Amino acid sequence: xxxxxIFPFGDTALVCEAPPPATLDCQRRVWSAAQxxxxxxxxxxxxxxxNNLTVxxxxxxxxxxxxxxxxxxxxxxxxIAQDLGREVEIPVQYGGEFGPDLKTVADHTGLTVKEVxxxxxxxxxxxxxxxxxxxxxxxxxxxAALHTPRRAEPRLEVPAGSVGIGGAQTGIYPATSxxxxxLIGRTALKLFDPSRTPPTLLQPGDRVxxxxxxxxx
Numbered sequence: 001x002x003x004x005x006i007f008p009f010g011d012t013a014l015v016c017e018a019p020p021p022a023t024l025d026c027q028r029r030v031w032s033a034a035q036x037x038x039x040x041x042x043x044x045x046x047x048x049x050x051n052n053l054t055v056x057x058x059x060x061x062x063x064x065x066x067x068x069x070x071x072x073x074x075x076x077x078x079x080i081a082q083d084l085g086r087e088v089e090i091p092v093q094y095g096g097e098f099g100p101d102l103k104t105v106a107d108h109t110g111l112t113v114k115e116v117x118x119x120x121x122x123x124x125x126x127x128x129x130x131x132x133x134x135x136x137x138x139x140x141x142x143x144a145a146l147h148t149p150r151r152a153e154p155r156l157e158v159p160a161g162s163v164g165i166g167g168a169q170t171g172i173y174p175a176t177s178x179x180x181x182x183l184i185g186r187t188a189l190k191l192f193d194p195s196r197t198p199p200t201l202l203q204p205g206d207r208v209x210x211x212x213x214x215x216x217x
Contacts, residue, residue, distance in 0.1 A: 149167060
């Protein structure tokens, strides 16, 4: 088990942070500690991240030393978080106008365009955490052969539903926004809908599989 560092973030929060790299075991500990912390007295908000967890508390009521001890104990016993999460299937149109960087990824990895799509769709991914924009799921589990650096120059506008590779991770843009990931495809599924409960399609701990809905040159 990797021991985390717990330190104050201003006068109203504690950060529990593990050193890199990001691993599934580490994220399970983040999820489990977050689940536990939501029930602790005087905790106002819990924000899980990549290899870290921020606990925001009432400074007039909470005891930071007590919260630190609770965080250490929760981290050491990841509980049932490893069993949480659903299986979600996401159909993707790979390449062409939907994935303008598919050829770039193929060139970088030495694979064909078809092989990149098949290997990407052949993996099982775990949602590590949500960030960047509402519903943007950072997923672990990308095959090492597909790891590709982010673009040197980010795009000013990435369409909603775009599936990208950024280094060792894959993710989906829930809304149109600037972005620097390599775009290999697009899904028609809505990743964020404020009228839905919960509004985000994916949650930390979910297991994701992509399917090839189409492959375009």
